[in-house]
Amino acid sequence: EADIYQTPRYLVIGTGKKITLECSQTMGHDKMYWYQQDPGMELHLIHYSYGVNSTEKGDLSSESTVSRIRTEHFPLTLESARPSHTSQYLCASSRQESSEKLFFGSGTQLSVL
Amino acid sequence: RKEVEQDPGPFNVPEGATVAFNCTYSNSASQSFFWYRQDCRKEPKLLMSVYSSGNEDGRFTAQLNRASQYISLLIRDSKLSDSATYLCAVNSLKGYSTLTFGKGTMLLVSP
Secondary structure, three states: OOOOOEOEEEEEEOOOOOEEEEEEEEEOOOOOEEEOOOOOOOOOOEEEEEEOOOEEEOOOOOOOOOOOEEEEEEEEOOOOOOHHOOEEEEEEEHHHOOOOOOOOOOOOEEEOO | OOEEEEEEOOOEEEOOOOEEEEEEEOOOOOOEEEEEEEEEOOOOEEEEEEOOEEEEEEEEEEEEOOOEEEEEEOOOOOOOOOOEEEEEEEEEEOOOEEEEEEEEEEEEEOO
């Protein structure tokens, strides 16, 4: 089993609130990713990081931001949540030399009212 | 054309049946291919990598057809516990290294 953790598992919040979704991994993986997935739809990459102080935007435009101050930690922040942000957010990591084998966290199901 | 395409299903099969899914990809330069399994409201979990020569893991067999740009997953002797959505993933070639996922194929195995 992969050691990658996401909190909270579920979050229901009102419009306009600032939220941070946490993601931590204890495998020492350099690469980390955030995907967004709606029910019955494919995963869309919204952010990724190749290592400390490296962050990039993915395919899907997102109003969220990320930071990578420590190898093991890759939080995602929404400054002002809106109902359109309602989705499942999945964090993943991979080793530098095997970058495509992704290990996923359990996900955060976000509902913005 | 989408980068990775799968038949969403659902595929309804009885226990013990053999079932196969295909996944097509658009970029002929793609090098890495995977099958992930995703249970309802859970995270995807790596099922198996797909190698050029084809590979087998127990009841599961994965094949790659580069000429026609598709990969396949064959499940023999289906179990109830095989019911899940199977996601195809292909390495993305957009200037960064990550995976592009298909929407997945849902499999329902019934008693």
